[in-house]
Amino acid sequence: MTNHPHRERDDAPEPAPESVPPMTELPPGLSQNGHGPTARLMEALPQMLFQAVTAALQQVQVTTAPLPCATCFLARLQWGASHAAEFREAERAYAAAVAEQEQKDPQDRVALDPASFAPDSLQSAPPLQGGTVMVGGTLYCAQHIPGAPGMPGTSPLLIAQAHLTPGMLSEMTRGRAA
Numbered sequence: 001m002t003n004h005p006h007r008e009r010d011d012a013p014e015p016a017p018e019s020v021p022p023m024t025e026l027p028p029g030l031s032q033n034g035h036g037p038t039a040r041l042m043e044a045l046p047q048m049l050f051q052a053v054t055a056a057l058q059q060v061q062v063t064t065a066p067l068p069c070a071t072c073f074l075a076r077l078q079w080g081a082s083h084a085a086e087f088r089e090a091e092r093a094y095a096a097a098v099a100e101q102e103q104k105d106p107q108d109r110v111a112l113d114p115a116s117f118a119p120d121s122l123q124s125a126p127p128l129q130g131g132t133v134m135v136g137g138t139l140y141c142a143q144h145i146p147g148a149p150g151m152p153g154t155s156p157l158l159i160a161q162a163h164l165t166p167g168m169l170s171e172m173t174r175g176r177a178a
């Protein structure tokens, strides 16, 4: 009876760290063929995380306001500067109308529409389009891409024509056709 396993353990010292099973031994839950419960969880985790992140992202409204076209923006700035006096006058008129309403009894007040005070020239404001193409670090809308066909003043050939004789032009055209 001395070779009974339990009896033997009582006498033997605690297993030394060296006797820890080698690394080829899989941790609990992982079977040799990799299909234990932990293995299945580890296989499913990335997919679960991906789905969780995707679901979370779908809750977030991501709005990236497009940057304006540089040419459009400059045109709008110049337009605004040239109509600044009109806008100051419109602001004064609106502020005066608001002050006038505030003098009245609450039941006599009428709602004011700020847009109705906007100067008529607002209708002539140049369009401010979003930049779609970047050229040399500057964003342009489709209408303002430098060098685009049909763009006045942007084609180098159109500028050069003013300084070229018809003979030189035909020479150039021949060279380009070749």
Ligand SMILES: [Zn+2]
Residues within 6 Å of the ligand: 069, 070, 071, 072, 073, 129, 140, 141, 142, 143, 144
């Ligand atoms: Zn533009």
